[in-house]
Amino acid sequence: MRCGYCERRCRVSPGRTGFCRMYMRQGDTVIERFPHHFSACGTSRIESFPFYHVYPGSRSMAIGTSSCNFQCRYCSNAYIAKEDPEVMQGHMYRMFPEKLIDTARKLNCHNIVFSVNEPTVSIPTLLEVVQAARSVGIPMGCLTNGFATKESIELLASIFSFFNVSLKGLSSQFTRRYIGIDSSQPVLRNIRRLAQDRHVEVTTPVIQGANDIEIDGIAEFLASVDPEIPWHVFRLLPEDEMKDAPYPDIGAIDHALQSARKKLHYVYFHNFVGSAWVNTLCPACGSVVIERFSLGCGGDKLKHLFCQGKACPHCGQEIRIETGKPHETLVESRA
Ligand code: SF4
Known part of the structure; x- marks a missing residue:
């Protein structure tokens, strides 16, 4: 039988797991191998994920499990995403919802943000976590590569109210060579789906010479959605199998983004200290409506x-922003 959680649709049979090694077959069902095992559980500023337009300034709990359904050559979390999840178990916390x-x-x-690896590889656990989170009014968001099937993107939409989808590239040439998937079409489909009724932000890590030529095409796609x-x-620093790649050129990306800004209302460029592209400008009058520090390495504030x-x-x-309850009010209301 096949696992239907992501578009890899791996064959899982007794004794054989799929690509991510997080699901196995039990009778006629696909089940998680390591439910309720977390690799991370700590606090972070919501801007650092990055989420710029939802609950600004709030404190988030960052969580993650292990493994991934992608095989990015430049993975910045390879020690969790690419390690055999069985080996990872010795470094995980077992925590029930x-x-x-x-x-x-x-x-x-x-709020809680699933951010360390891909949530699609841990959907049954997350379906339980959200029940407990909802009972005390804690919203949940995630970073995802968006490669879920149509059925599981609905499950993710039932768990998370805010998403940051990583749209890494458009062309099959790029996705085959750098990510290990044949097409970005499922990701595009899922961005369209989520944008209908969830808060969606999108991140594109730019790798010099690999996907920098797709910047304009990605901006056009996003503008066609919303x-x-x-x-x-995101200026991705060379990592993992691409340690020897050149550092992305800030000036060249800055130049490429000038035309993107004419298509999209909110364009940011970060992961380097001192970026002037981390503030939110009013799309009508151009004044700064949200000011942030850029601390580099995903540490914006x-x-x-x-x-x-x-x-x-x-x-x-009107500025697109989900403010929700101020943090203090939420804490007081629980007392
Ligand atoms: S979630 Fe994992 S096992 Fe299921 S199809 Fe995707 S890679 Fe394969």
Whole structure:
């Protein structure tokens, strides 16, 4: 039988797991091999994932399991994503949903973000976690590569209310060579689906000489879905099998993004110290409506939220932003 959680649709049979090694067959069912095992459980600023347009300034609990359904040559989390999950078990915490949510509350986290690896490889566990999170009003978001099947993107949409989908490239030439999948079409389909009723941001890690020529095409695709989707262009430092690749050229990417900004309302360029592209500008009058620090290496931080509610304080233009309850109110209401 085949596993239907992602578009690899691996054959799983007794004694044989699929590509990610996280699911196995039991009778006529595909089940998780390592339910409730987490590789990470710590706090972070929501801007650092990055999420720029949802719960700005809030404290998140970052969680993750192990393994991945992609095989990116430049993976920045290879020690978790590519390691045999069986070997990883010695480095994991076993935490049931109530304990996880209790930890989030003790750490004063406003929300939970699954961010270390791909959530598609741990869907049954996450379906249980969200029940406990919902019972105390903690929203959940995730970073995903968007390669889920149509059925499991619905499961992910039932778990997470905010997404950052990594759209790594468009062409099959790129996806085959650098990611190990034949096509980006399922990812594009799932971005369209999620954008219908979930908060969606998109990240593109740029690798010099590999996908930098696709910047304009990606901006065009996103604009065709919704020009208000926040797009994070991430300067990926050479890692994993691509350690010897050149560092992406900041000036060249900056230049390429000038035309993207005419297509999309919220374009960001980060992962280097001092980026001027980490503030949110009002799409109508151009004034700064959210100011951030750029600390490099995914460590961005909120400085000032100038919006009045969801409106630009200068011209009143509505800014796409999910504010939710302020963190303090949420904590007080639980007391
Ligand atoms: S989730 Fe894992 S086992 Fe299932 S199809 Fe994808 S790679 Fe294969």
